[in-house]
Amino acid sequence: MKYKENKLKISNSLTGEKEVFESILDGFVGLYVCGPTVYSHVHLGNCRTFISFDVIYRYLLHLGYKVRYVRNITDAGHLENDAEEGEDKIAKKARLEQLEPMEIVQLYTLDFHKVLNQFNNLPPNIEPTATGHIIEQIEMILEIIDNGFAYESNGSVYFDVEKYNESNNYGELSKRKIEDLVSGTRSLEGQEEKKSPLDFALWKDAKPEHIMKWPSPWGLGFPGWHLECSAMSTKYLGEQFDIHGGGMDLKFPHHECEIAQGTAANGQKPVNYWMHANMLTLNGKKMSKSTGNTLLPEELFSGENEVLGRAYHPIVVRFFMMQAHYASVLDFSAEALNASEKGFTRLMEAVKMIKEVKTNESTSFDVDGLIQKFYDAMNDDFNTPILVAHLFDAAKFIQAVQSGKETISAADREKLSEALNAFVFDILGLTEISEDNSDNGSLDTVMELVLQMRQQARENKDWTTADAIRDKLNEANIVVKDEKDGATWKIQ
Numbered sequence: 001m002k003y004k005e006n007k008l009k010i011s012n013s014l015t016g017e018k019e020v021f022e023s024i025l026d027g028f029v030g031l032y033v034c035g036p037t038v039y040s041h042v043h044l045g046n047c048r049t050f051i052s053f054d055v056i057y058r059y060l061l062h063l064g065y066k067v068r069y070v071r072n073i074t075d076a077g078h079l080e081n082d083a084e085e086g087e088d089k090i091a092k093k094a095r096l097e098q099l100e101p102m103e104i105v106q107l108y109t110l111d112f113h114k115v116l117n118q119f120n121n122l123p124p125n126i127e128p129t130a131t132g133h134i135i136e137q138i139e140m141i142l143e144i145i146d147n148g149f150a151y152e153s154n155g156s157v158y159f160d161v162e163k164y165n166e167s168n169n170y171g172e173l174s175k176r177k178i179e180d181l182v183s184g185t186r187s188l189e190g191q192e193e194k195k196s197p198l199d200f201a202l203w204k205d206a207k208p209e210h211i212m213k214w215p216s217p218w219g220l221g222f223p224g225w226h227l228e229c230s231a232m233s234t235k236y237l238g239e240q241f242d243i244h245g246g247g248m249d250l251k252f253p254h255h256e257c258e259i260a261q262g263t264a265a266n267g268q269k270p271v272n273y274w275m276h277a278n279m280l281t282l283n284g285k286k287m288s289k290s291t292g293n294t295l296l297p298e299e300l301f302s303g304e305n306e307v308l309g310r311a312y313h314p315i316v317v318r319f320f321m322m323q324a325h326y327a328s329v330l331d332f333s334a335e336a337l338n339a340s341e342k343g344f345t346r347l348m349e350a351v352k353m354i355k356e357v358k359t360n361e362s363t364s365f366d367v368d369g370l371i372q373k374f375y376d377a378m379n380d381d382f383n384t385p386i387l388v389a390h391l392f393d394a395a396k397f398i399q400a401v402q403s404g405k406e407t408i409s410a411a412d413r414e415k416l417s418e419a420l421n422a423f424v425f426d427i428l429g430l431t432e433i434s435e436d437n438s439d440n441g442s443l444d445t446v447m448e449l450v451l452q453m454r455q456q457a458r459e460n461k462d463w464t465t466a467d468a469i470r471d472k473l474n475e476a477n478i479v480v481k482d483e484k485d486g487a488t489w490k491i492q
């Protein structure tokens, strides 16, 4: 098990320290990542966070951990502007589009899966929904009330932040002081049901016009947004688990509230390592649906957008994201993406080339040392940009072997090739971009032309030319079939 030889360090947002990772159970990791609210297409910023955690998941797997990766789908309870009052984001979209809320959920869940698949993300092991866990959420609220940390008010239930803070530290994750939070919040106007403006909803009474509602001990209503993650992570990973992740913007209030809920319900802090991925920016500003400063993956893959002017392959975009550390801000630009594309091509050439380079009796380079550097980079809080720099060193060395300036032994060639495959494909999650993937459009055009020429030959009863075209295409693994309505073709 590689995890025994590697001291993986993780930057823990809770302690503010880079800590050696120790899982609760030897060899097992429980990982929870907040998933999307499925009321619109995911933008590239959302994707960055999910890709960052995909690499983290992949590296844990590579180290030999058995990981249970849970990532939820928020399909109820998330209100407009992430606020405590207002319309449910999904219900609002359903109203505007005149669809069922669950049609909205289905549409954008499928879209989310498709996009992450294009980026070659691995699926989580469990993908629970908020609406599928109403019972668990009600049970958790009952426990919190029982323990004295929540109260009912007009059919809603609120978390009592000041009561909790008597024996705990509300604000410990986001490093906020409760006094500052109190003075920073507006008056109780419009929220008279609460004891304090800091209190947050665990359950909300549903107004008659609210369509997504469920029966509860407090009447018809719906769960608060923060509660679903606490209920689902507890259910699938236990009252205390290893790693909880999400975007930086979820630290407060969402994750702060999750810590409070878990502690209030179970008497212990729910998570050992909190990890926060940083934002993708566009023109220096956070990519965000609410400001319209977004780029959709589809716009990028098709080239139909004003920012870039041409299409990029999803794997090139993924590689671009690997060139920044997950906890640093990354700004999106055409120049940066173009540079990544060139780098990606160079790296892929080297990965292919190493299989064919001539071997020698000895190696003129410290291959073991270089492979160790790959591990050191990832062990240092999943430092992908440093890893990529070392992968480029490997590429440079392979080029030099190819041109006869350096030498490699058969055993080292095998070793380096294996390590490159592991880090490039299994851990960074890159894939080779096949010719027909990147070039399908032009192949279609060429094939149309060739088949037209063949048709012409047949009409002229020039069977020799018609058959020669078919046979030559066959040799290139393209099979032509003559059907009633004309010829069709496919790649074998």
Ligand code: AMP
Binding pocket: 034, 035, 036, 037, 038, 044, 045, 046, 047, 048, 049, 246, 247, 248, 249, 250, 277, 278, 279, 280, 281, 286, 287, 288
């Ligand atoms: P949401 O569907 O709004 O809950 O967002 C899904 C995930 O995307 C959350 O983890 C957010 O923190 C993350 N996210 C939102 N905007 C960005 C951004 N510009 N860059 C990186 N992650 C983001």
Ligand code: ZN
Binding pocket: 033, 034, 035, 229, 246, 254
């Ligand atoms: Zn969450």
